[in-house]
Amino acid sequence: MENHEIPYSRIGWDYYLFDDVPTVYGKNIRTLIKWNKQAIIDDHGKKYLDKIPKYVGFTCVPSHLDYQRVIGNRFNQYHPISHKPKKGSINNTISFINHLFGEQYLLALDYLQILFTMPVQHLPILCLVSNERNTGKSTFLKWLKIIYEENATFIESNSFQSQFNTDWAGKLLGLMDETLFNQEEITEKLKYLSTSNTQKLEAKGKDRVEIYIFIKFIICTNNEYNFIKIDEFSERFWVRKINRLKHQKTEMLEDLKEEIPAFLHFLTQRKLSTRKQSRMWFSFEQIKTKAFTRLVQNNKSRVEKELASILYMIMERLEMEEIQLCPYDAVDLVYRSRIKTSQNEMRRILKRNWKLTNQTNSCWYEKFSLWQDGDIQSKKTKGRYFTVTREFLITNFDDFDDN
Structure with missing residues (x-):
């Protein structure tokens, strides 16, 4: 254990001084400061070195209720806190x-x-x-x-x-x-x-x-x-x-x-x-x-926000709970908003950002197109589509949350 009469320790090959450092909060914090062996000899004599506690090295084990300064033959670098639990008003x-x-x-x-x-x-x-x-x-x-x-x-x-x-x-x-x-x-x-x-x-x-x-x-x-x-x-x-x-x-x-x-x-x-x-x-x-x-x-890209907005608008107007689309459908939808993107970016948004999985085989689904006058048209087509739900958009895009 730390000997308060001996304010030094040798840890490994190095010597350290325990120093009570004042803080702006009016309390002193006991701090370990690397010290010079010759300075200790100059101040206390060479025989004083034999009294200094010696440890193999450091460890760092945090505890506030059962703190140990020394664990085995190692010095614990985690600092004991000075506050002691005591019943009172909080x-x-x-x-x-x-x-x-x-x-x-x-x-x-x-x-x-x-x-x-x-x-x-x-x-x-x-x-x-x-x-x-x-x-x-x-x-x-x-x-x-x-x-x-x-x-x-x-x-x-x-x-x-x-x-x-x-x-x-x-x-x-x-x-x-x-x-x-x-x-x-x-x-x-x-x-x-x-x-x-x-x-x-x-x-x-x-x-x-x-x-x-x-x-x-x-x-x-x-x-x-x-x-x-x-x-x-x-x-x-x-x-x-x-x-x-x-x-x-x-x-x-x-x-x-x-x-x-x-x-x-x-x-x-x-x-x-x-x-x-x-x-x-x-x-x-x-x-x-x-x-x-x-x-x-706010961290989402402009492309991602616009795609979500268009899909939610289609679901709202057609009273749908989900919509199917392929990456090239998504490119076409946001293009109507004069946003240029690519199928690869749309695939990344749907798979990596939205964590959606597309169909393993090409299947029939209803593809939606958006015209300049705001009209929505649909037609049957085949593809390995993704499914986006209204619930997903409300959960992940704050703009669609009515609460």
Whole structure:
């Protein structure tokens, strides 16, 4: 165990100093700082080295209820949090969570409870979005940083473009405020990290080392519609639109901070409202929101939106629940709107984006054509058609939702 009378440790071949670093929140965080062996000798004498605890190397095992500084003969890099659960009032905290999560309030409590009691469990990428000010989004990130201290870190989007990842490796939370992921490969990396168990740790001048990762990402942004590129099948994302606070309190963060011990006690006592449904605990249906659908809709191409609009219009006018078409039919339909595309793009939209399967054999179906005056005509033809339903369009395109 860590000897507080000896503020040093030798881990592997290197020496480290335990230092209590003051923070802006009025608390000191015990931090491990790489130290010079000769400096220790100069300050305490050579025999002092024999008193320093020695460990083979590092490990990183998160725990908030049964924390161990030393596991086997390795030093645990995960930081113990200073808050101790203690029974008390949590009125401000409950009100704040209810404001952010509304009808998904119980899911939010489950998310926070799992984060505290089961830190290695994968959780969805939580995205709090709003183009309004004074919503509490940034306060939520600051509050989590205060709770988890050195185990939570603020990350900028360009961190995912760098080959080095020591700034977030071994962290429980990656917090991102006003972040824009405008490259698809960054989105894919974010999705991969949220469900992976291991990752190669890279630092300048050092060999790559495989480490266990358990980081959860939380994104807050004022850009509701295109801060990240995802599709309707991105089951890892929990997107919530946050409204403006009805009563803005200048001391809100301080009030939340005061209730942290009581809230952690509450999390250890309550019963989860959900059972594990997926590797990220929650099912896609549980966390899917209108904000998610709007985000996906905005990420769709002009061709895709126009095709969906035309198909829905045909179904509405002819009182149909589904329509059959082949890629070349789709090209012809959007061409009437002066949008040029190709059969390959339409096939990609129908198969990859919409996840539809065409007929294995050429079959008869009713082909629809749209004329310049808005008239709809149909004729029987044969082809390996796809079937698009009204329900599919309403579910995946926000413009057609009457609710």
